[in-house]
Amino acid sequence: MASDVRSSGDRFRIPKAGISTASALVALVLLAGCGGHAKGVMTPVALAQPSNTSQVDMLVATTRQPSGDPATLFSGERSPTLSMTDVAVSIPPDSRRAPGTVQWPRKLPPNPETDFAVTRVREMASEDEARTWFRAHNKGGHVLLFVHGFNNRYEDGVFRLAQIVHDSGAQATPMLFTWPSRARVFDYNYDKESTNYSRTALEDTLRTLANAPNVKDVTILAHSMGTWLTMEALRQMGIRDGKIAPKIENVILASPDIDLDVFAKQWTDMGDARPKFTIFVSQDDRALALSRLISGDVSRLGAIDPSAEPYRTQLETAGITAIDLTKVETDDGLHHGKFAESPEIVQLIGQRIIKGQTLTDSEITLGEGITAVVAGTAKNVGTVAAATITAPVTIIEGRGTPPKKVRLDETLASDERSQRAAP
Template identity: 65%
Template structure:
């Protein structure tokens, strides 16, 4: 995280400016900025990341040696500490993109710089017209620290709720999209649930909530959605049945299905997603460079473009430009479609066109409709 200087002799690079909000403790080291321990207060930082000109979409070019070489590596070129709310507003107004804001929440086993570089990669590859904001919670970035990380999301949920409220109060902000990954989806859902309980509904500027590989007990997710109140944001979920990280999480947490690992094209999930008006996109057949198949949402160029060019700006997925590539199954409002042909039951052909059902759905209790298994017995203390 130590900034490096760009020189005239270097190849032209792309720059991504982001606002970072964290509940991590300062490390006291400019090379790391923040560690994985919990802070009693949030910290704000403005960061600029330089992205090299030659790289494969969906990849992060980590430096092999320090300092980073902007010609070949992702490199931090500016770090600005933000101490007051007025300074934060000033930063935001300097970087506003059409009134759209994207709040990214990383997952389990992430260092501070992991979230920064992933958001920079996503913002660059998607060509999104939105201001990138990273909310990074205290993760120790260790495979053996699953429980610590999970409790850290609970520790951070009020801070995320307050950050979203502050953002929504800004008159220059037209709408907010939340993009959360893995364990970060739990944090996102809990913060929105808190907001709904306090106000009766989620702030109406929060238009879209995108959950990528959500590490959430499906029964708990159903209750969270109900307790947000109404109106609700539009939910889009990216799932994959070959996600090895979610399989491990399911084993650890009592073998209850994780939301990101279900097959949305089979019953009862398909009908229940339709009733809840939730869009589910199945990425099981998408190839991944990740051996755990857990980061497909950011590695697939088609998915990145779908999120950045359509979901963030609120465009419907109703025309041939909404291609997700071969073998990607989708259920939009519960309706599965191939090229102009409705697929009955499970999708059996490549999906190139996604259409939203136009029929108005009456409100349903998703707390009942999304549950596949009976409620578990209370845990013994």
């Protein structure tokens, strides 16, 4: 079976024309230019009273080494122990910021009326404190756990989660899992190894959440290299426990930087009882183009065309919903953060996916040009009018009866065998 999975890789690939050295160099320049904002923003500031700002309270778990500096809290180096911190972030009034944006301060200290600003930092000394925090911030028992991607400082993950929670309107308790990224573009391999270093800590965190009596369900939202960490943690849980904890109901992989062959194995190793998976993909993702170039020219999951074969059939058979954001326009020059920077997409995450709703209901608000491949349905192909968008959204669905459940690696291997048998 393992050889079949490996042989499926040639079938499960994006044409080489989809990437060039020039586009990869553009991505490298853009990546190197990331993080040009103010550094060291974790020192809390006081809010003026009264204030028109909004506040997002989150619990942050990290495998990073403490920095000893209150302005940064944690570095990009690895810690043998998991640290927990209560963090509050103030967000400027909606009249002063565009949805989908993180307004970094131009100077320090930040001005909460115009900038994202940390207003509280409190280290958790024990698991009991974390449990108390969860009881105080319980939102119907729903938890949103965010796992950031490559080239992120501690504060990057904090501000991004605050933005997602605020702009999505998600009625869920926010939690960030931040792993040791050095936030340097040329430390890609260090960051990748840091995800491997952190997978057991994430697995334990997920198990703790699943065992908490006041937690009803958990949605994992992972981005870029953080999707690898998420898949590895879930794979370990599936192997160790024989199943994924039932309370982990939704897994959202945004721009997943995962080798397609490896994803098939991770998926299989989880076992049969898996959460509902949704992936956000984009064929113009320059960061994933660069990742492919430095990873042996192997296709990345986040760059496939889900409406093309063999991907459409494979996704339908596996029961994975793929949302194609290629035509969605944001200010992200890398086209790598569309899931958070498009107001329509971030609202979709908060208002529908986290609640376990499907994308095939009659009332669905999405941006123009988004294609959703919805797995395991029996409805006909049709269009769903968006409530706030003039153009309809095309929904591509499986016809006829729902396909039987099969293993993803068997599906890929079968595809490969059929291709070899073709004249």
